[in-house]
Amino acid sequence: MHxxxxxxxxxxxxxxxxxxxxESGLEKVVLEIGELSGVxxxxxxxxxxxxxRETMINDAKFFYVQSKGVARCVDCEEDFMxxxxxxxxxxxxxxxxxxxxxKEIKIRSLETR
Amino acid sequence: xxxxCGCNPGxxxxxxxxxxxxxxxxxxxxxKLYQLERNILHRNNQDAAHNRIHFRQEKLxxxxxxxSPGSGKTSLLERTIRDLKQHVPFFVIEGDQQxxxxxxxxxxxxxxxxxINTGKACHLDASTIHQAxxxxxxxxxxxxxxxxxxxxxxxxxFDLGEKYRVVIMxxxxxEDKPLKYPYMFESADICxxxxxxxxxxxxxxxxxxxxxxxxxxxxxxxxxxSATKGxxxxxxxxxLLQEHRSLSL
Numbered sequence: 001m002h003x004x005x006x007x008x009x010x011x012x013x014x015x016x017x018x019x020x021x022x023e024s025g026l027e028k029v030v031l032e033i034g035e036l037s038g039v040x041x042x043x044x045x046x047x048x049x050x051x052x053r054e055t056m057i058n059d060a061k062f063f064y065v066q067s068k069g070v071a072r073c074v075d076c077e078e079d080f081m082x083x084x085x086x087x088x089x090x091x092x093x094x095x096x097x098x099x100x101x102x103k104e105i106k107i108r109s110l111e112t113r
Numbered sequence: 114x115x116x117x118c119g120c121n122p123g124x125x126x127x128x129x130x131x132x133x134x135x136x137x138x139x140x141x142x143x144x145k146l147y148q149l150e151r152n153i154l155h156r157n158n159q160d161a162a163h164n165r166i167h168f169r170q171e172k173l174x175x176x177x178x179x180x181s182p183g184s185g186k187t188s189l190l191e192r193t194i195r196d197l198k199q200h201v202p203f204f205v206i207e208g209d210q211q212x213x214x215x216x217x218x219x220x221x222x223x224x225x226x227x228x229i230n231t232g233k234a235c236h237l238d239a240s241t242i243h244q245a246x247x248x249x250x251x252x253x254x255x256x257x258x259x260x261x262x263x264x265x266x267x268x269x270x271f272d273l274g275e276k277y278r279v280v281i282m283x284x285x286x287x288e289d290k291p292l293k294y295p296y297m298f299e300s301a302d303i304c305x306x307x308x309x310x311x312x313x314x315x316x317x318x319x320x321x322x323x324x325x326x327x328x329x330x331x332x333x334x335x336x337x338x339s340a341t342k343g344x345x346x347x348x349x350x351x352x353l354l355q356e357h358r359s360l361s362l
Contacts, residue, residue: 002236002267009153017147027144031153038270038296074331085295086328095328099299105153105270112144 003039006105007047013107014057023112026060030109036069036085036102069102157271160239164274167246172360173204173257174353177275179297181290182263184283185307187215189340190258191222197350198223201357202255206245208237208262215260225251236267239274256357265294277356283308284315288322291329298329303336305349310339 010031018026033039041064052058069082073089074096080089082102088095152158168175178186187207194203203224207215208231216228227249229241242259251257259275261268280301282290285308291298298304304326306319319337326333336352338345 002270005234005236005238006153009156012156013149013151013153017149021145021147023145036296038266084292085299085330086292086325088328096331107149107151107153109149110147112147 003043003047004051006039007044007051010048010107011051011055011057014060014110015055017110018056018112021110021112025113026057026110027113028063028109028111029057029060029107030063030065030111032065032067032104032106032108034067034069034102034104035083036099037105038103039105041066065108067102067104070100071097072100073097154270154272157239160243161272161274164239164243164246165276167243168257168274168276171251171253173251173253173255174357174360175257175259175273175275175277177259177261177268177273177278178281179261179265179268179278179301180263180281180283181265181286181294184263184281184286185340186260186263186281187218189281189305189307189338190260191218192340192343192346193350193353194219194222194224196346197353200354202252204251204255204257206237206242206257206259208241208260210234210262225249231262235262235264236271237261237273238271242273254357254360256353265290265297269294269296269300277302279303279305281305281307282322284312284317284319286317288318289325291322291326295329298326298333301330301333303352304333306335306337308339308341309337309344310342 014026014029033041033044045062048062052060070079071082071087072079073092073094075094076089076091078089078091079100085099089097180186190205205219205224205226207219207226207228209215209228210231213228216226219226227245229237229245231237237259259273278301280297284306306322323335336345336349338349
């Protein structure tokens with residue numbers, strides 16, 4: 001249940017940013033969660049609702065952008081989409097790949113009330 | 114190809130999805146919009162970078178050991194400490210949800226150890242390691258082993274500042290562990306296949322397990338060993354001693 005510690009970090013960052021902005025509350029939080037980040041969005045959403053309770057941002061709505069997995073083949077030097085970390089290169093069928101995108105866990109933007 | 118803006122070959126741009134209603138977000142913002150683009154693990158990564166500086170300054174070889182519960186992390190550590198403590202000082206940080214058992218086992222094997230009980234948490238994070246290190250003294254030039262909570266999921270995304278991440282799978286588990294828990298194997302540097310003395314009693318196919326692990330992470334280096342019977346330990350020890358020697362270079 002690492003989603004809970006991630007949710008707590010999100011709430012901490014949001015509170016910090018809200019205080020900096022001097023506004024009264026947050027309307028919307030847009031999160032980017034990579035498909036290969038190991039974070040389950042439904043679990044994170046549930047954890048966020050718990051973690052936000054009785055904080056400055058308890059009525060903010062959370063939105064999720066899912067970035068797709070992209071890998072690069074070391075041998076073919078081609079980028080290709082993957083849905084699993086262990087997907088092979090479509091050209092050479094090899095597994096000498098490097099993950100280029102899909103591990104993101106970040107806050108994209110906040111919208112105040 | 115751009116790997117940050119979200120444009121993907123052959124795919125429409127990423128969609129904003131409210132998972133509760135499934136609706137797309139097209140509305141103009143009513144309040145003020147703040148573009149943050151902030152990594153949520155940033156704080157942990159900063160703490161990990163801080164730990165890494167500590168480790169380098171004090172010439173510590175930091176190793177993060179991860180696996181599912183019961184794959185033999187503590188047994189391998191006990192044996193390694195018994196066999197190598199004449200040559201290298203060890204220090205062990207034990208992470209478990211509860212009990213002091215593992216730290217006691219390590220101390221009995223002859224190395225200083227501290228126990229961190231994570232309580233309800235399923236992983237160690239960089240700040241916990243940092244705080245633990247401030248409460249104790251680790252002799253310079255030691256091999257610092259952090260034995261993570263037995264869990265192949267959560268510890269994967271938390272960098273502790275280690276130089277190497279060692280993942281262990283035992284031959285009493287399925288060969289497809291790397292495919293089932295790819296995040297952990299993807300983030301590891303070394304893969305140890307443990308309990309090889311039990312191979313005659315299991316259906317475990319070592320070559321298939323390695324093949325699966327390589328599909329997830331082609332950079333993995335393997336050791337096959339048995340901590341109880343001592344098979345295959347030389348390779349692991351040589352690697353450890355060599356890495357330890359390179360600390361003082």
